[in-house]
Amino acid sequence: MEIEMDSPLAERLVARQEVPYDVAIVGGGPAGLVAAAHCRMRGLNSITFEAQAFGGQLVSLYPSKPVTNFPAHLDVASGELARRLAEQAAHFGAELKEHEAVESVGYAVDVGFFVRSSSREVKARSVLLALGMGRFRPRKLGLKDEYRFAGRGLVYRLPSRDHIVARHAVVVGGGDTAVDTAIALKAIVPEVTLVHRHVGLRAYPHSLERLDASGVHVIPEAEVVGFGGDGVLDRVLVAVRDQAAQEIPADLVLVSVGQAPDLGGLADWDLKLTLDGSHLPVDSSMRTAIHGVFAAGDFVAYPGKIKMIATAAAEGSTAAASVERYLRIQA
Template structure:
């Protein structure tokens, strides 16, 4: 292990999603230095990876804001506090030390810190992939599990498979730019917001979206990694081919807590139990915020995660600065660096 791979800081934040990014700000306001680790190679978590162009409606002062814009603004808000990011790395070990905790990653990075904040959402996530022969041949060229930029699909023939919010929302959105949108689902009823389903029904009546129901995916066709068709089968196993350039299978995410499950923290149904007043876990010096944290009355909302980040930062301050009384000041009077 080289010396450049070993770091020292006040707080390690595991997870660079919206709540993790806001935790940088809250720690920074209390003069707590932070290092941030995330398995993705970019900040933003699910907002950036899964729905960067999908509007979010429950962020205070923003009647609507796209996931990517929210991430950009949170990163900008955190920037004055000079966080150190370790992206594309998964935390594999968290070990108690005399001065706090030592965090290690699968890339050999080691960070010593007084406290740890776990803001890892619901853990590592990946798409549930359809069991189709040769699927990997088309991944990244004709098969995609998320939409980062809808303009990437402009003028293309798109098959969307699934019956949940993601399938319906992207069918509605891509109908505005794609040459043709086809929705494959095993039944005519969708598990999506009623307003979104009504909009989809309207697009179908206008001929802008084609419903392929009741069908399921059965195979892919193409040459040299270029997708040309998607085979589907009905309930009697009768097949047909949909001419297509793109397949977007939206069958949900496979969630995996990974090494977090082995860190000896008190847990309940895959979530970390915390003290609601401080977000402290059962291990002194480790805190959990956001979707991965659980307490009575917990609401899985980004805005609740923001509040939890503030509570965790205030609980950590005396651990890092035991000889300094914390005189809380509002940001309106305290300001931020460079303001």
Template sequence: MHSDLYDITIIGGGPVGLFGAFYAGLRGMRVKIIDSLPELGGQLTALYPEKYVYDMPGFPEVLAKDLAREMIRQAMRFKPTVCLEERAETLTRTDDSWAITTHTGQVHYTRTIVICAGAGAFAPRKLNAEGVAAFEGNGVYYGVREKSLFAGKRLLIVGGGDSAVDWALNLYPIAQEVTLIHRRDEFRAHEQSVQELRRSPVKILTPYELRRVCGDGTVERAVVFHNKTQDEIELPIDAVILNLGFVATLGPIKSWGLELQGNQIVVDEYMRTNLPGVYAAGDVCTHPGKLKLIATGVGEVCTAVNHAKSVIDPTAKMFPGHSSDMELPAL
């Protein structure tokens, strides 16, 4: 048996995977979460952080990013292992367990799996302008991991959605100056954030796009162009942050031998797939009566986890009892 064998590995750290991690911790399982993105939260964080969600039990209205934050807090209660920026690529059977290999070459050993991959692995939408690929990670970034990296810098932010506007607002107080370009005159971001942006010292250029990034070893300039007149402006800058949304692909999971219906994994009433010890829950799965909602997805993952528990420990009951009757470690 492999020394680093987990009881359960959850592929996908969106709302469904997060609740699955909490629930598996509650059942005393050794839990790992793998996600391709640099942060947890799935669609809530990646696609609509500033939108209100109105159909979560107990929350008459909650911002998606706040819901994600609380779901992450709940998921971390039993301290699962979290592996970010790893896209699960291959699945192989080893004795009575599984080995998941990710695109970084890391191998994860596990007795059971719950695939909570939503619409698939998210990756930032890339821009094909001159110099962008050459400076990626060294002056050109898809998103922000460490705000301090941009302190005192002249920044160019590209995009018109919530992420672009939020980062412009978040970074101008620490940056030397911030320019935001967007290819349309209207921003997609939350109206209140756009109003705040217009009152801020951020320089806004619309409808402008990025033509090239230049510099000798480090980023020194960007050339942007008005997409109707083609007029160019050269901006002296130190870094570019591209917020162009995400693309999702189920990709490699499709070749794991799972029974599929279109882009979805077929499951039975216990959320079992056709592979032993492999379950699926949330947006990625399908069954009669399927609804793609967070409320139903978290129910599905409870069923999957409880069934997985009863498989790896035949003395364990499928029904765990009520959490209100249990003593839990502090948050």
């Protein structure tokens, strides 16, 4: 897809004299981070955008899971593996932009590829898409008053320590993230209650031991069914199985009931991608149907594709080699 030259964006980019990046990488999960490292090792000038935190699913979906199948590691915590991948890319000199979502990618003859993120527009000679399952958005509880208190005491991610002034926090959820969050909050907030739906929690034994010792009050087989407060949240309504709903004081409610993947924004990109469901078909060199556009990781489809950290990393490396070959031919 090409952008007409009367497009204000294309005109703006033509007017700017800066040298385009060799490659713009979208996505900073294992595939994007390994691609960033390998592009730099090959002497390519790259920029990598990550909408959230570097590490992709390793930090968004299972931040404290032991990973036991990554080559040369018997057991490495997912968050630690993510950190090392980002560190390696930075070590080779890759330009990395975290918490900076790409909102559109397009192509114009006089510009080449252009990438618009939440805070900049850059030109690039090629593009490498490592979008994984897309960005992740926190799942909501689906309660009537939820939107009213969002940001007014109701949050979906743990705020930074400096922003927490609460006296009574309620964490909703029964998985590892909810348990870790409740333990982390207890070090800052005097009273913390964990409300979860099932009899038991779905967390690692090690986390459960820490929870027992933390002083967090746990209410099992319970659901938050309502919020209260005059503009700002000061209580929640909790329904425990077989009992009438009760009010609990709460000036901070942290909902931790999972993350939903979202590739929705792609349809609005200037670069029209033809997806197979939510995947982009590639050949064995990680080339897509669009000249100069490469892809790697969970986002791609090819016969025999498996979704693993090691394969995402390997595809990132293959894609980097293909980008280099492509740029050499173009030169």
